[in-house]
Amino acid sequence: MSVLPVLGAGGWGTALAVGAARNGRDVTLWARRPELVTELERTRVNADYLPGVVLPEGLRFTADLGEAIRGADFALIVVPSVGVPPLLEQLPRELGVVLCAKGLAPDGGPLTGLARELGFARVAVLSGPNHAEEIGRGLPAATVVASADQPLALAVQSALMSPALRVYTSADEVGVELGGVLKNVMALAAGLVDGLELGDNAKAALITRGLREMRRYLLALGAQEDTVYGLSGLGDLVATATSRHSRNRAAGEAIARGQHPSPGGQVVEGLRTAGLLDAWATAHGHDLPIVRAVARVTSGEWAPGVGVASLMERDAKAEEHG
Numbered sequence: 001m002s003v004l005p006v007l008g009a010g011g012w013g014t015a016l017a018v019g020a021a022r023n024g025r026d027v028t029l030w031a032r033r034p035e036l037v038t039e040l041e042r043t044r045v046n047a048d049y050l051p052g053v054v055l056p057e058g059l060r061f062t063a064d065l066g067e068a069i070r071g072a073d074f075a076l077i078v079v080p081s082v083g084v085p086p087l088l089e090q091l092p093r094e095l096g097v098v099l100c101a102k103g104l105a106p107d108g109g110p111l112t113g114l115a116r117e118l119g120f121a122r123v124a125v126l127s128g129p130n131h132a133e134e135i136g137r138g139l140p141a142a143t144v145v146a147s148a149d150q151p152l153a154l155a156v157q158s159a160l161m162s163p164a165l166r167v168y169t170s171a172d173e174v175g176v177e178l179g180g181v182l183k184n185v186m187a188l189a190a191g192l193v194d195g196l197e198l199g200d201n202a203k204a205a206l207i208t209r210g211l212r213e214m215r216r217y218l219l220a221l222g223a224q225e226d227t228v229y230g231l232s233g234l235g236d237l238v239a240t241a242t243s244r245h246s247r248n249r250a251a252g253e254a255i256a257r258g259q260h261p262s263p264g265g266q267v268v269e270g271l272r273t274a275g276l277l278d279a280w281a282t283a284h285g286h287d288l289p290i291v292r293a294v295a296r297v298t299s300g301e302w303a304p305g306v307g308v309a310s311l312m313e314r315d316a317k318a319e320e321h322g
């Protein structure tokens with residue numbers, strides 16, 4: 001069994017590393033900042049990003065990327081999406097890369113596509129309804145690893161599968177990746193609904209029509225319909241739009257109340273994604289009205305009430321038409 005590097009020591013990287021170490025894997029958690037490594041070694045808790053979870057004894061930490069990946073067959077890439085391209089640039093192209101960020105490449109395309117453009121042949125994506133706070137505590141959950149490279153998907157499944165985490169495989173890379181990307185924008189919208197106190201009917205309508213909008217976008221990008229309704233699509237939409245843990249949902253609620261979207265400094269991927277997707281939809285003539293409203297309200301271009309009106313005052317239509 002080769003070593004497992006987890007590159008990125010935020011909440012999700014730490015939770016994945018803890019789960020794999022509890023699973024008996026030889027795990028090294030890489031953090032960009034040496035001072036965080038010192039802190040993790042000293043306290044054996046990642047107090048800023050995953051408080052309350054004791055880091056297992058065998059789990060190692062380093063800020064040296066070369067040391068983290070030495071002898072590894074594949075690595076989990078768990079930095080926020082903005083950090084993925086510069087991190088990939090530094091990795092050897094023969095390493096398998098498992099992309100765990102739920103965000104887009106700088107050009108608005110999938111990160112799996114960017115990894116291939118950079119010359120990586122063995123690429124996978126891990127996504128599902130997985131709040132780090134719960135995975136870190138060992139609560140039961142399920143996730144999906146998708147790759148066109150089935151041996152890689154099976155190797156990742158074997159490394160992470162445990163009595164606490166069911167890991168399913170899929171060949172639908174783009175579908176699994178983009179479900180997790182889109183649900184963050186829908187979770188921001190759900191948070192706006194919460195913060196504006198628009199009610200349970202509005203929240204249910206938002207989640208249902210949000211799933212429709214996700215379906216339109218995912219199918220346009222080549223995803224399989226089943227994936228839209230799987231763990232990485234519907235599953236993660238439900239988990240995030242209704243969760244007290246979700247940073248995206250909480251950010252929407254805070255924005256509606258005129259507060260800071262991320263007081264703890266944790267990444268809120270949906271804010272960046274909404275802008276990238278709104279630009280993509282405008283450039284390619286696609287209708288993504290919830291994405292548009294979220295992008296414009298969260299950027300401050302529209303007042304929240306304008307965003308609500310932009311959705312409620314559109315032309316009448318039949319439900320099944322998109």
Ligand SMILES: NC(=O)c1ccc[n+]([C@@H]2O[C@H](COP(=O)([O-])OP(=O)(O)OC[C@H]3O[C@@H](n4cnc5c(N)ncnc54)[C@H](O)[C@@H]3O)[C@@H](O)[C@H]2O)c1
Nearest residue numbers: 009010011012013032049079080083101102131132266267
């Ligand atoms: N937190 C979750 O529950 C969860 C679950 C599934 C997926 N994700 C996704 O995982 C990704 C990481 O999220 P997180 O929750 O771990 O973030 P986080 O906010 O908890 O921590 C981010 C970490 O990345 C580091 N970082 C920031 N920019 C970096 C860069 N350019 N290079 C290297 N490191 C950098 C920060 O110092 C910090 O340690 C996001 O795309 C998120 O959507 C998060």
Ligand SMILES: O=P(O)(O)OC[C@H](O)CO
Nearest residue numbers: 128129130131246247248
């Ligand atoms: O806290 P969020 O909103 O980034 O969501 C975390 C995970 O993606 C939930 O699956």
